[in-house]
Amino acid sequence: MTPLAKLLEAALFASARPIPTEELAALDAEASKAAIAAALDELREHYDVDGHGVELIEIGGGWQILTRAEYTEAIERAQLASRPARLSAAALETLALIAYRQPLGRAEIEEIRGVSVGSVLKSLHERGLIDVVGRGEGMGRPLLYGTTPIFLEYFALRHLEELPRSDELAVALRTEPKPL
Amino acid sequence: MTETATSPSPYASDVPSGSFVVELTEFSGPLDLLLTLIREEQVDIYDIPIARVAEQFLLRIRTLQLNEAADYLEMAARLLRIKALMLLPRGDGAESWEDPRAELVRRLLEYQQMREVVDVLEKAGEERRSRFARAYLPQSAAPAEAPLALSLSELLAAVDRILRTTKAPAVHDVIARSVDVPGAITTIRALLALRARAMWTDIVTKDAEPWVVLSTLLGLLEMAKLGECKVQQPRPFANVEITSDPASEAA
Numbered sequence: 423m424t425p426l427a428k429l430l431e432a433a434l435f436a437s438a439r440p441i442p443t444e445e446l447a448a449l450d451a452e453a454s455k456a457a458i459a460a461a462l463d464e465l466r467e468h469y470d471v472d473g474h475g476v477e478l479i480e481i482g483g484g485w486q487i488l489t490r491a492e493y494t495e496a497i498e499r500a501q502l503a504s505r506p507a508r509l510s511a512a513a514l515e516t517l518a519l520i521a522y523r524q525p526l527g528r529a530e531i532e533e534i535r536g537v538s539v540g541s542v543l544k545s546l547h548e549r550g551l552i553d554v555v556g557r558g559e560g561m562g563r564p565l566l567y568g569t570t571p572i573f574l575e576y577f578a579l580r581h582l583e584e585l586p587r588s589d590e591l592a593v594a595l596r597t598e599p600k601p602l
Numbered sequence: 603m604t605e606t607a608t609s610p611s612p613y614a615s616d617v618p619s620g621s622f623v624v625e626l627t628e629f630s631g632p633l634d635l636l637l638t639l640i641r642e643e644q645v646d647i648y649d650i651p652i653a654r655v656a657e658q659f660l661l662r663i664r665t666l667q668l669n670e671a672a673d674y675l676e677m678a679a680r681l682l683r684i685k686a687l688m689l690l691p692r693g694d695g696a697e698s699w700e701d702p703r704a705e706l707v708r709r710l711l712e713y714q715q716m717r718e719v720v721d722v723l724e725k726a727g728e729e730r731r732s733r734f735a736r737a738y739l740p741q742s743a744a745p746a747e748a749p750l751a752l753s754l755s756e757l758l759a760a761v762d763r764i765l766r767t768t769k770a771p772a773v774h775d776v777i778a779r780s781v782d783v784p785g786a787i788t789t790i791r792a793l794l795a796l797r798a799r800a801m802w803t804d805i806v807t808k809d810a811e812p813w814v815v816l817s818t819l820l821g822l823l824e825m826a827k828l829g830e831c832k833v834q835q836p837r838p839f840a841n842v843e844i845t846s847d848p849a850s851e852a853a
Contacts, residue, residue, distance in 0.1 A: 438736050479733070488733035503734045509727060511630040511720070518719035534712055537631040537673040577723055578730035591718045 423468055426453055426461040431487075434465075440484030440575060482574030483581060506576075516542045517551060517573070521585060525555045525566035543567065551576060632677035633713040635662060640710070647710060650703055652688055656681035680706070779813050786814075786821030794831060794846040802842035 423431070433449055434441060447458050462485060466478040476487050489497065497503055509517070516539055520526050531539050546552045547567075555568035574581065629635040639658050645651055659681055663674040687702035793800050806818050822844065826833045834843045 435736065486735055488735055491729070491732040494732045494734065497734060503737055505731045505734075508731070511634075514720045514723050514727075515630055515716060518716050518723055521723075522716075522719060534709070534716060535631050536633040536677060536709070536713070576730060577726040578733075579726060585719065586722060588715070591715050 424461060424464060426450060426457060427464045427468070430458070430461050430485075431465055434478070434485060434487045437486075440481045440486035442484040446485065479578060480580050481578050482571045510542075512537070512539070512542050513546055516546060517569070520552055520567050521569050521573070521582060522588065524568035525558075526568075527558045527560075527564040527566050529560075529564060632659075632674045633710065634717075635659065635674070636677065636681075637710060637714060637717075648707060650706070652681065652685045652703060656685050781813055781820065782817045783820045783824060786817040787825060790818070790821055790825060790831070790844070794844070798846050800844045802844070805844075 429449055430446055433446065443458065446462070447453065447455065450458075453461070462478065468474075469477050474490075475493055476489050479486055479488050494505070498505060512535075515535055516531055519531050519534055523530070528539060528543060531543075543552070547554075550570055550572040552567045552573065553570050554565045556566045557563040558566050569582070573579075579585065629638065636655070636659060639655055639662070640647055640650065643651075643655065643658070645655070656678070660678055663671070663678060684702045684706060692699045790800075790805060793805060806815055810818075822831070822833060822842075825831050829847055832845045832847050834845070835841075836843075
């Protein structure tokens with residue numbers, strides 16, 4: 423491995439969170455953007471080709487070393503680490519709406535989901551998955567919510583655009599409307 | 603959207619009345635339930651047989667947790683309203699007739715689209731959950747303090763200093779002084795024997811000690827209870843007027 427790839431590996435190993443590309447670049451002032459990208463590629467290939475128990479993943483505009491999925495059960499069984507709790511269906515529905523329509527207020531979410539979402543918003547906010555990003559124009563200037571970098575991290579997304587575009591969503595029920 | 607084995611069937615009719623034990627945990631909301639019904643009944647979402655679906659919907663929500671009920675009941679009301687609107691004669695201008703179900707269809711499609719995103723997120727979340735990052739080791743907030751370098755003489759000097767500055771604790775002797783109610787009653791009786799009407803200030807002087815005041819008050823209340831005298835106060839904080847009760851005198 424090149425010295426730069428080794429440096430990046432050390433930094434990624436030391437960090438518990440994904441490291442944004444620009445912060446990786448700051449590790450070596452002389453390295454160009456292309457050199458960093460090449461070193462990251464080298465590191466990823468090193469893990470993949472040589473067969474390592476960890477892999478390099480791009481998440482939320484940053485990079486992180488994660489264990490491979492096949493070892494999760496063994497690690498968890500040995501109680502060395504435990505998986506975070508699953509999100510409830512209500513939480514996922516609320517997150518899905520916010521991810522696509524942010525900034526989005528509580529009233530709109532409740533209108534689409536057909537249930538009150540106060541407690542769900544609170545717990546999502548507590549988990550750092552959403553944040554208040556502004557206030558709406560309407561009555562009472564409602565709080566508007568948006569997703570956070572932790573949201574991308576939780577779902578291991580590079581960026582929001584990685585989610586399917588709305589027009590890509592194949593609505594299973596969509597059939598040609600009959601003349602009513 | 604399959605029902606789990608542990609959750610009671612929504613059709614169960616043997617649920618004792620008055621208990622709300624059935625949780626619709628398998629549905630995340632009324633739209634979810636509605637969509638499930640439409641799938642189960644295999645009907646066209648653009649041509650929902652509203653009477654049948656409304657009936658099924660009501661059947662399912664008959665037993666609900668109280669805090670969830672409102673959202674489902676609101677949808678039930680909506681369905682029944684649409685059902686009623688469908689029964690209204692459409693009039694001549696069929697062109698201008700708007701299907702009362704249109705709004706519901708729009709919401710269902712929107713909800714369905716959101717559910718697809720949920721599926722994507724669920725998959726992505728599961729994928730991430732199956733990988734571990736480096737464990738987070740919380741840093742200790744402050745660096746550990748340097749060990750104390752101290753000689754025995756320094757320690758003894760410090761102890762001495764502290765002992766010097768500490769005053770002997772102030773000790774008060776508290777003597778219990780009992781309240782003398784019978785004595786106070788005797789005094790009041792003697793006073794009332796002299797004159798029929800007395801004021802509180804006649805009995806209790808301004809510089810009277812608290813135990814005297816308390817004794818007199820208790821004695822006065824006791825006498826009033828026995829009917830030996832009448833105690834009156836024209837307004838709050840005014841002087842108390844004591845009169846010997848003629849009834850007791852007669853007796």
